[in-house]
Amino acid sequence: MFATISVVVVFVIISNSPNTSSQDSTQWNLPDGAKARLGKGLINEIQFSPGGTRLAVASSMGIWIYGAYTGQELDLFKWHKGNVYSVAFSPNGNTIATGSDDRFILLRDTRTGTHIRTLNYHKDSVMKVVFSPDGKTIASGSKDNTLRLWIVKTGKHIHKLTGHTDDVVSVAFSPDGNIVASGSLDRTIRLWNTKTGKLIRTLTGHTNHVMSVSFSPDGNIVASGSMDGTIRLWNANTGTQLRTLNEDPIAGFSVSFSPDGKTLASGDTYGTIRIWNVKTGKLIRTVTGHTSYIHKVVFSPDGKTLASGSMDGTIRICFANTGTHLNTFKGHTFFVDSVAFSPDGNTIASGNGDGTIRLWNTKTRTHIRTLSGNMLFVNSVVFSPDGKTLASGSLNRSHAIRLWNTKTGEQIHTLTGHTDYVRSISFSPDGNTLASGSDDVTIRLWNAKTGDHFRTLTGHTKDVTSVSFSPDGNTLASGSRDDTIRLWNANTGIHIRTLTGHTKHVLSVSFSPDGKTLASGSVDHTIRLWNTNTGTHIRTFTGHTSYSHSVSFSPNGKTLASGGRKEIRLWNVKNGEHILTLTGHNAAVSEVSFSPDGKTIASGSHDGTILLW
Template sequence: MLILGDSGAGKSTFNRHLEHQLWQEYKAGGPIPLFINLPALDRPGKDLVVEQLRILDFPEEHIWDMKENRRFVLICDGYDESQLTCNLHTTNHLNQTGQWSAKLVITCRTQYLGQNYRDRFEPQGGTHYDSSAPGLFKESVIAPFSKDQIEEYVERYVPLEPRTWVKEDFMDKLTTIPGLMGLVKNPFLLTLALGALPTVVNGQRDLSRVRITRVQLYESFVQHWLSANRRRLQNLKVGSDEQRMIDELLDNGFEEDVIKFQMDLSAAIFHEQEGRSIVYYTPKNDKNSWKAVFFNTNPETSLLRGASLLVRAGSQYRFVHRSILEYFYSCTICPSSTIAQFAPQACSVSIDALESIADHPLSKRNLVKEPSIVRFLSERAQLNTEFKRQLHALLERSKTDERASQAAANAITILVRAGVPFNGVDLRGVRVPGADLSGGQFDSAQLQGADLTETNLTRIWLRQAGLSDARMEDVQFGELPCLVESVFSPCGKQIASFSDDKSRGLQFIQYKMDRLIKTVFGGVFTSGAYSLDGLNLALGGTDGSIRLFDTQTKAYGQAFVSKLEAVACVAYSSDGRRIVSGHVGGSLHLWEVAFALVSVFTGHWADVKSIVFSPDSSQLASCSWDYTVRLWETNSSGSGHDSHVTSISVSSVAYSSDGRHLIVGSKDSSVQQYDAERGDPSVIRTGGSYQRLNVVAFTPDGLRVATSWNSNDIQARGIKEGTDASILQGHTAHVLSVAFSPCGNWIASGSVDRTVRLWDAHSGTLIQTLAGHSDWVKSVSFSPSGSRLVSSSTDATIRVWDVRTVESRVINSAGYLAIEAVTYSPNGQQIAGIVYKDVRLWDEQTGELQHTLTHERPVTCMAFSSCGQWLTTGGDRSICLWFLDPNEVPQQWRWLLVLDSLQRVVTIAWRPNTVDFVTGFQDGSTRTWRLQSESDELSIQMLWSAGPAIFNAVDAVISGTVGLSAINRQLLLQRGAIEGGGKLSSEAD
């Protein structure tokens, strides 16, 4: 079994507890539990069991007797700390004839393992294992602490020594300081935080403004340790000579010397023994080695060693925790604030001060393999502007000096992990081979001629990036090109694959005469399905039609013509009499093979992903990119039953009134605040609701939020943790929409119960119930003055209400189509509503339809800029930008740009008095954008992104790239990359 966990997650503690528990349950003759600290062994890959038993002083004859007659449970701790890459099962010949009989439990840090790591841990089978190796492999993850576990830990921590704080004091600070509860779900960080909190919050009046990072916890811990050791030495009773040495040490930079000692030791451990954390030292064998500098018996060295965060077991020395070793090594690259306090001369190494770039600490080793060190440094880069400047300088140096490539690769890895965006940055000719750029933001970046060899580009944002002539040998995108679709024939001897390439739209691969034979037919197809007898294929086309293909005669047959969009998926009924097709846009068609179209099913608002018949063909199940599964009766048409919703995503976004901050509410009830310009995050309210958050709305100043969790009630409260909430009760069915008035004093809500209700936002008192709609009220919005309210409904009408008199009037209806959302224009003169694929704008006074903005796909959200001249609309994987030219007579909305988003856009907001806007997506990510105009050409550049990252290469230019593999080229093709002047075209295999 492989047990994974972050640094400090408690893996070693778990292993010790497991060993203890197994001994408690031990029965004579049963497997013997044996704890093995892998870093303490010289050759764990060869003599794992023998070496450990020798450390425990077992006689040789007993060791060989146990090898022949006993079974073991080997609990192997610290696979990552040993820098191992081998499979301990195979290299130790476990469970083979005449070898040790054992089962393994191995712990390893999650970050240490890359992709495809299972082969390092899977048993290879043998006499003891009698089933296939993959079936013998189990994998678990150490779960982070829950809030209850944190509280229990604190309760046990407080009585350990005299303290002025009680449990409630600690819990209050942990829950009030933004983001701290998320940090201390790690047990080791919780221990550090509890020791640091009294000092950190001393003198702080507003804890909501306190920011604590992982590196700051370590710095505070080190500072506390140094203070305690200074007091210990001051009170130490020793002889006069030793006392003189202690006094001299305390008077002449004690803290500086101890920190330097630990920094030098950590650097030596990484440079001399590749980061293996345990150092063996015996005076007889090591007096002339590098180890003697740190572990000799010199009195001053002994004092420094005794004041350091080291532990000793016989001849073995190590830091108290692996992460402490990594922390001090990171200090050799960028000293902490603690070091700067005690040693002001210590600072980040300037490349200008070095004789050779090879002397720079970032040139010493590849830190991509040390993610914990990168994390320490990335947090320092967020806090230390000089260090960040030096990292950028290394990138510039690499453009002209190939020797700077290792340092530059480390530098850009740190900057990407720090969340530094490279959107639009000139990186032409930069050399960063082997860098980890995963999740990085390189929108419109200039990477022409860059050396990206072996870089990790997983989930990188490369939209409109220039990659011409870049070196891209062995780059990793973390994913492969997607196949449009392929299906096995019922007999299992044939595969049919489909493509929108006319020259090879339909391909068959058959196994004949001990070889694979491929047959290619023309056509443009997106999907297909075999009939149960395998005699026919139903093929779906980009034109929305279905065509039959005889697999015996290899001839096309009957065609079923549809006016819907492209076919996304196809399924045959079990009796072969019916075919169902799922389409782009969300509709389904049911066809009788003999009589053509039978039924049309509508209900999905996004493309259908997959469809299947029930065994008796009486029911259909379909799933869609709208994150729903719907069930349909095949003897009827209409809307299917929505059986499951699986997404947790962004629900709402809003800017503060001054435009400095962005507030994001998510479906899991969490609320985050971001710096609108830089994207620096802070968690205001953590999630954790077991209900799905359906509705979120913010006051204009972003200080209060109203929410509803798929229920009849609304909760209104301040956005900060600990603020009291008002419960708004009165609706008799689920709430679908909530809006605050411009003054923030009133809340309007729309519901499935067909009513609009007005509430006092502070007390939660119901003011008015507005009745008039005949179906669900989908959306509500206040006018800019707050005197009127507009609502839209699935009854296909828009109503404008006078807030004072509660009288209403109906704006022209949308026919039979539901109006999904509605909002006022900034000047209050127009009302915009979403009607399927259209955004329609009506005159607020006359109700006249003035403009219809038509889209290719259904629209889900929209927002006006504060000036009223820009309108952004979002939908399924696209964002559209519209412009209202004030100089045109009559005024017309002009479509300007489409931005491919790759996910469904669920919410949009504009930053006040700017050309910046933000989009929230179904996958939980948030991105901010800025309109830019160059040479009369308008473009949209991403400023920053938060949340889940995805790979995006739309309009990335890759002409002349060197070493780009065919499969990676195909992936870029599918993601919209271009070569030369147009889109990449696929080539025949």
């Protein structure tokens, strides 16, 4: 009877939502001025509804609701103004709680979707929220190093639990609700009395961050997963360590007991789920399929299935007893650090923090393919002028640049020679040359057809963060963490002049379509315009309250777009006036780009999404 009621309750909030009638989730809950959203953001946590029919996903852009077995997108809730780290259903399914980097805990009625109350005593991001077994209390863990206990019915703050010396990232109630366990980046687990708020004991032994804690259903065991590569089982009554599970020394991001308490599931940094026998500590089976680290593993309420969420952008559902794969929910994305339109405007390429490049169809707003190949954090992507080749730079250990066939997704060339991370790449207008800027303080020029290196430009004294060719191909501009911009003769490699005026690192440089003006964005929160013929400073745009990560001219040269902290600003190039601010991202805007026809702006963000405006 209880399970039936829970199913109905969670169904009500979904069926009453205007999003459920829409077949295209790229249109759901868009900010003002946006036309579409590509990507669903980073998976932070997943939770089954009490009836087991729905799966809630806390992500960097909101809370997604899925059919737990069908994978159907049912809704997207944009309740917070930041990254949502945690989501929890009350035991009766009537309330959903969420915690975010906006420091708030929000309670919503699942039957109506209405806001119940906001809990807001934390001083930093809320990393975890969890209901007590009777549903009367909420415990929350935060980056402010504290836990807090709250009365659900009134929102009253009961206790502030202090003692951890670093972020509290995991919290779990004992089955009787009398104890709450907390896991912290300070490498410890602490057990607290929920009635008094007093510390009972501290469990020590982990040698790196504790990422996850969980009570066994009988309350006698606490399991902990750590970045030290071990999973540890502890006697909850005495604090004694029972055993260490470490078949392989691989960091455990998440641990979860089965409802019968006989098995423990763990997810690791390499995308593997391991199922353990709690009584013997023996590994029962290994479940593979993910390609990157697993944020969360959780059993369904009936214990028959296991859900896992990974940095690879997928949620996988499998049978708990056999590990057999049931379904994969796709579309979630890690940090977007670079975006570029193809010359015909039909494709967008995005460079992502998970080491992949994704190609998107701008007309259908669908994912075309993913390019991958031993890369870490792809921070620069650019199409060749004919659109047939895509170049990418990333923070990989080989410091290589890769060239890809855009039609087939095959890798064409790997360009090596830089001795540190590649931060920026740019094709010459004729497509024959590729320029790259690196943390090795150099700019390298490459033959884009053969991949051969033919010239190195030196002069900057710190990392080269941005490179850009002028429209005629005769000049190359470079921005650096030495706070300067340098102009170079692209044909000879001779230094033309240095532009000074920024007071902090220059992060982005871009030529106007006529080549007469150069725009630069900086850590000093300003954008500057420069005369490229004389090097004279024309004007400064102010208004960003954080780094200006990216600048881009419209094709007609009349408008400049700049990306900053959660916002895109549009400026009148001629008079310097601020035209409009576009908001809607939940994290820093890493890059902005105009479509070739000037009708669309694409913005990539560390919230894992691309917005089309």
